[in-house]
Amino acid sequence: MAGRIRDQDIAEVRERARIDDVVREYVSLKPAGGGSLKGLCPFHDERSPSFHVTPSRGMWYCFGCGEGGDLLSFMQKIDHLSFTEAVEKLADKAGVTLQYVDGGAAPNKQQGQRKRLVEAHKKAAEFYQSQLSSPEAETGRAFLADRGFDGQAAQTFSVGYAPKGWDALTSHLKGLGFTEQELLAGGLVSQGNRGVYDRFRGRLVWPIKDLGGDVIGFGARKLYDDDEGPKYLNTPETPIYKKSSVLYGLDLARKQVSKEQQAVIVEGYTDVMAAHLAGVGTAVATCGTAFGAEHIKVLRRLLMDDDRMKGQVVFTFDGDAAGQKAALRAFEEDQRFVSQTFVAIEKSGLDPCDLRLQHGDAAVQALIENRVPLFEFAIKSVLATYDLNTSEGRIAALKESAPIVSKIRDTSLRPEYARRLAGWLGMDPATVSRAVTGKNTQPTRTSRSPIGASVEREALKAALQYPGAVSEWYQSLEPTAFTHEKAEQVHLAIVAAGGPSANLVDMAWIDAVLAASPDDEVRSTVRELAVEPMPAEAGTDERYAVGMIARLLEIDSSRRIDELKGQLTRAEEDGDSPEIMQQLFALESYRRSLREISFGEA
DSSP states (O other): OOOOBOHHHHHHHHHHSOHHHHHTTTSOOEEEETTEEEEOOTTSOOSSOOEEEETTTTEEEETTTOOEEEHHHHHHHHHTOOHHHHHHHHHHHHTOOOBBTTSSBOOGGGSOHHHHHHHHHHHHHHHHHHHTTSGGGHHHHHHHHHTTOOHHHHHHTTOEEEOSSSSHHHHHHHHTTOOHHHHHHTTSEEEETTEEEESOOSEEEEEEEOTTSOEEEEEEEEOOTTOOSOSEEEOOOOSSOOGGGOEETHHHHHHHHHHHTEEEEESSHHHHHHHHHTTOTTEEEESSSOOOHHHHHHHHHHHTOSSSOOOEEEEEOOSSHHHHHHHHHHHHHGGGOSSEEEEEOOTTOOOHHHHHHHHOHHHHHHHHHTOEEHHHHHHHHHHTTSOTTSHHHHHHHHHHHHHHHHTOSOGGGHHHHHHHHHHHHTOOHHHHHHHHTTOOOOOSSBOSOOOOSSHHHHHHHHHHHOHHHHHHHHTTOOGGGOOBHHHHHHHHHHHHTTOSOTTSOHHHHHHHHHHHOSSHHHHHHHHHHHHOOOOGGGOSHHHHHHHHHHHHHHHHHHHHHHHHHHHHHHHHHHTOOHHHHHHHHHHHHHHHHHHHHHHOOO
């Protein structure tokens, strides 16, 4: 039976280990008055800090959830340790050698499971690091060098190499007194038909540490073509390693995250290395899993993410489709933060590692400095999937992007982003605002309704009754000039019949249009328009006919001008507008000339 730790040793651990120093490894603390400190509780979700630490008494208490105790109880609860394991972990930090009742210093078999697994991982990390300088690891060293990491960088991040052999690490750790059961429990080895074998073989290895700096797992990168495993292989779930709540590099970034109130989320181990070496010391990465709720809880405690402290979380993603999907998933998680969330994506799609390699440290720093709000990126990612130069594309884009604006957590920002969305779409701000607030927008096109007394109806009458007079003008009409579906169908029948001209008039012309009509409904409309008289106040019928075609062209050009203005707004966002400006000036001039024909205006 395991021995009991001497009471005087436990007392010495309590005396040497300061509760505020230990708690700060997990929670950012700020003065609360009366010698007390406060922060966000690590044991329940909250928006305002109710977790208090009193260093003079060595106690902690949360006024939100009612949990409290001393340093040992804090360690037991936050790291899921037994009492003995909590004492052993704090003793290591405080430099206290523990003595056990029933037999001197604790032999290995008397230590708690967590301590044994952490010790095994520590020895494994040292073994891997020693192997990086071996002749066999030349491929690994070349991999690092090709990505801009020298020996000093590898040492800073404790990068190692797992030999190709099946039991190199297993034999080493067994020689240090660890059992196969312990190695299996820690995920360092795998079980085969003939016994256990090293989980990581022929790979570069990065140690993954908890906030206290203990190695709890590894991430390993494939180096050789004959390795049939995945590109990256991680430690499986173990008693000490939970990938959903672990962030690689957080042990190094923890103090900087708390100080700068910023966390930068990158995608891989080399990206973390590159960011830190470039001066972005707040960079961390997930370990073989998507960024999720548990990661957010860890960061919120370090960011002091409450209603008054406004920190920043910056996501970096590859510029490809997968990166955009990751950003949209991150937007869904954004509601869990109080801190502002941003996205930083290099335009050419380079990740931080490649960016540093090609353009230097300053480029990585600039990438983070030029971040954009996450919801802006999410909106623009949606807009990029539609053709915003068409009415249909803009309406569809509005329908998908408006709910994103409506989900923005800070309600005071919604009107501003509704206005910006209107600019990106080139649409009326009131229309966009109605969509954001849940009111339906009006369709821009009627369906199968009769053609009312409109310019479109009069223009079609002109084409059917006075083909010779309007032939030159009618050639300029596009199907988009007609907003009624039936009007467009009649127009297409007119075009299919050869278009208005002086060569085919009266019933011969009408018969040609009827023959080109797609169905009886359209033919009926053609017959109706062919005999309907022009308005009594129209004056000369031929001049009226030309005026109606010019008026329809003028309306269509106005619509195209509005579309160009939308394009111009979007282009100005990207700093590229001269060509659109030229098109806009030309179209404005054309519209003025049409107005002179249709209304006699200058």
